[in-house]
Amino acid sequence: MSEIVFHQDVIEFSTRGHGWVTPLDERVAPIVARSGAVEGIVHLFNIGSTAAITTIEYEPGLVGDLAAVLNRLIPAGRDYGHEQAWHDGNAHSHLQAALVGPSLSIPLHDGRLLLGTWQQVVHVECDIRPRRRRVVVTVTGRKE
Amino acid sequence: MSEIVFHQDVIEFSTRGHGWVTPLDERVAPIVARSGAVEGIVHLFNIGSTAAITTIEYEPGLVGDLAAVLNRLIPAGRDYGHEQAWHDGNAHSHLQAALVGPSLSIPLHDGRLLLGTWQQVVHVECDIRPRRRRVVVTVTGRKE
Amino acid sequence: MSEIVFHQDVIEFSTRGHGWVTPLDERVAPIVARSGAVEGIVHLFNIGSTAAITTIEYEPGLVGDLAAVLNRLIPAGRDYGHEQAWHDGNAHSHLQAALVGPSLSIPLHDGRLLLGTWQQVVHVECDIRPRRRRVVVTVTGRKE
Numbered sequence: 505m506s507e508i509v510f511h512q513d514v515i516e517f518s519t520r521g522h523g524w525v526t527p528l529d530e531r532v533a534p535i536v537a538r539s540g541a542v543e544g545i546v547h548l549f550n551i552g553s554t555a556a557i558t559t560i561e562y563e564p565g566l567v568g569d570l571a572a573v574l575n576r577l578i579p580a581g582r583d584y585g586h587e588q589a590w591h592d593g594n595a596h597s598h599l600q601a602a603l604v605g606p607s608l609s610i611p612l613h614d615g616r617l618l619l620g621t622w623q624q625v626v627h628v629e630c631d632i633r634p635r636r637r638r639v640v641v642t643v644t645g646r647k648e
Numbered sequence: 649m650s651e652i653v654f655h656q657d658v659i660e661f662s663t664r665g666h667g668w669v670t671p672l673d674e675r676v677a678p679i680v681a682r683s684g685a686v687e688g689i690v691h692l693f694n695i696g697s698t699a700a701i702t703t704i705e706y707e708p709g710l711v712g713d714l715a716a717v718l719n720r721l722i723p724a725g726r727d728y729g730h731e732q733a734w735h736d737g738n739a740h741s742h743l744q745a746a747l748v749g750p751s752l753s754i755p756l757h758d759g760r761l762l763l764g765t766w767q768q769v770v771h772v773e774c775d776i777r778p779r780r781r782r783v784v785v786t787v788t789g790r791k792e
Numbered sequence: 793m794s795e796i797v798f799h800q801d802v803i804e805f806s807t808r809g810h811g812w813v814t815p816l817d818e819r820v821a822p823i824v825a826r827s828g829a830v831e832g833i834v835h836l837f838n839i840g841s842t843a844a845i846t847t848i849e850y851e852p853g854l855v856g857d858l859a860a861v862l863n864r865l866i867p868a869g870r871d872y873g874h875e876q877a878w879h880d881g882n883a884h885s886h887l888q889a890a891l892v893g894p895s896l897s898i899p900l901h902d903g904r905l906l907l908g909t910w911q912q913v914v915h916v917e918c919d920i921r922p923r924r925r926r927v928v929v930t931v932t933g934r935k936e
Contacts, residue, residue, distance in 0.1 A: 508652050508796050510688055510790045512757060544798055545835055545930055547689055549755050552764035553705045560890040561841045565873030566883065573866055573887050578717055585709030595710065599717050602704040606767070607753050609895050611837050611928040613800060618928050620840035623894070640755040640762050642689055644788060644932060646798045652796050654832055654934045656901060691833055693899050696908035697849045722861055729853030739854065743861050746848040750911070751897050784899040784906050786833055788932060 506646040511539030515639045519555070519629035522597070523571020526627040527562045528639065529617060535641045542615045544645020549607045551638045554597040554631040556604035562624040570628065574600045580632070597630040604628060612645050655683030655787040662780055663699070663773035666741070667715020670771040671706045672783065673761060679785045686759045688789020693751045695782045698741040698775040700748035706768040714772065718744045724776070741774040748772060756789050794934040799827030803927045807843070807917035810885065811859020814915040815850045816927065817905060823929045830903045832933020837895045839926045842885040842919040844892035850912040858916065862888045868920070885918040892916060900933050 513535045517526055528548065536546060548557050560566055575596070581587070584595030610625060611618040619625070627639060657679045661670055672692065680690060692701050704710055719740070725731070728739035754769060755762040763769070771783060801823045805814055816836065824834060836845050848854055863884070869875070872883035898913060899906040907913070915927060 508798075510652075512687055512755065543800055545932060547753055547755065549753070549762065551762060551767070553703060553767040558890045559841060559894050561874075561886055563874070563877065565875070565877040566886055568873040569883055569887055570890060573891075577721060577865060585712040586705075586707070587709070589707065589709040595713055598705055598710055599713055602702045602714060603717075603748060604891060605749060605752070605893060606703050608893070609753060609835055609837070609897060611800065611835065611930050613928070618837065618839060623839070623841040640757070642755050644689060654796075656831055656899065691897055691899065693897070693906065695906060695911070697847060697911040721865060729856040730849075730851070731853070733851065733853040739857055742849055742854055743857055746846045746858060747861075747892060749893060749896070750847050753897060784901070786899050788833060 506648050509539050509541040509643060509645050509647055511643040513641050515641060518634060518636050520634050522629060522632050524629040525567045528625045528627055532641055536612060536643055539643040540647050541612060541643050541645030542648060544612045545609050546612050546617060547609045547642040549640045550627060551640060554594060554601050555637060556601045556606060556628045556630060557608045558604055558626060559623050560626055561622040562626060594632050597632060600630040650790040650792045653683050653685040653787060653789050653791055657785050659783045659785060662778060664778050666773060666776050668773040669711045672769045672771055676785055680756060680787055683787040684791050685756060685787050685789030686792060688756045689753050690756050690761060691753045691786040693784045694771060695784060698738060698745050699781060700745045700750060700772045700774060701752045702748055702770060703767050704770055705766040706770060738776050741776060744774040794936050797827050797829040797931060797933050797935055799931040801929050803929060806922060806924050808922050810917060810920050812917040813855045816913045816915055820929055824900060824931055827931040828935050829900060829931050829933030830936060832900045833897050834900050834905060835897045835930045837928045838915060839928060842882060842889050843925060844889045844894060844916045844918060845896045846892055846914060847911050848914055849910040850914060882920050885920060888918040
């Protein structure tokens with residue numbers, strides 16, 4: 505029976521406001537390496553309620569499209585109940601983040617994330633101002 | 649090597665129809681405590697195809713906004729193929745739930761869910777009538 | 793202490809273009825059986841950035857409704873930044889897949905997926921042409 509690994513770490517970075525997309529693959533890889541796990545699951549979670557995690561082809565066209573689509577589906581506005589109570593201008597940020605979701609799990613195989621060639625793990629800032637962000641990375645797997 | 653824990657339990661509760669949001673954090677905490685796990689992952693899953701799980705700031709404004717946004721993006725209606733076959737008036741409920749998703753995983757650290765200050769785990773009722781709901785909680789982690 | 797299982801396998805299948813929905817439950821069951829796990833989590837991940845995984849009631853009406861809703865929310869078009877750079881006609885496919893998400897985890901109990909009676913695990917093709925698809929299945933759990 506091979507040894508089971510649980511390894512948890514945090515990635516920290518800054519975003520520049522709504523629609524800022526941060527690729528996470530290269531930040532996750534050294535955490536996986538340190539864990540020693542070769543097969544299992546890598547779980548990512550954004551701490552906070554106005555950003556999300558998903559996968560997308562990380563190229564400038566789609567990055568801009570993603571921000572535009574989110575704002576078209578759930579636009580900024582003053583009519584939200586959240587605005588009428590809090591007046592902080594980011595009700596749509598909360599709703600966009602709830603729709604896309606704060607969490608993603610990716611399979612780990614031979615010590616690497618199993619992703620498509622054009623598929624990158626990304627953090628999507630939905631808030632309207634630059635934020636300091638923390639993403640928790642939890643590696644669950646086996647050594648060897 | 650620390651002991652590995654798998655612990656599974658079910659949370660049961662009632663909802664009051666479309667857009668009813670149930671915070672789950674306080675229901676999950678005692679299950680985590682019983683598991684004995686201090687570091688790992690807590691996985692939540694809604695059994696059934698007309699409700700979803702995500703995170704949001706749980707305050708009355710946003711709770712109302714979330715229901716309104718879901719119904720604006722995917723409104724109730726009789727033109728869905730599902731309605732023409734089944735006439736149960738909840739095709740939009742199925743589609744909303746499929747979009748948001750039935751599942752969420754949250755990191756566990758020092759025996760607690762790692763969430764933001766304004767970030768709560770919530771169950772979102774998408775069905776049009778009150779429902780009895782079951783959410784499966786699976787804790788995977790290590791003791792100590 | 794019961795034995796811990798990590799088991800990883802790949803499901804392969806073909807899709808027939810946008811909105812093609814492939815039920816995965818029956819393809820996942822034998823992988824779970826081979827793993828020997830009776831309690832834990834089954835994680836599914838679509839390799840590639842133009843398809844998604846979720847749950848829905850798998851019946852022809854809703855399958856058609858899902859494709860229609862995705863194309864209504866995020867329609868095909870030539871105005872996306874991705875199109876202006878790549879001209880491959882599937883910017884909306886990337887965006888739909890990023891919104892729904894490539895990943896799903898389902899609880900495992902008594903050796904079976906814990907799903908609702910009308911809830912099936914499905915792969916949703918968002919690309920505009922038939923594709924050969926691979927979904928990675930990772931079973932994490934305990935025997936007995």
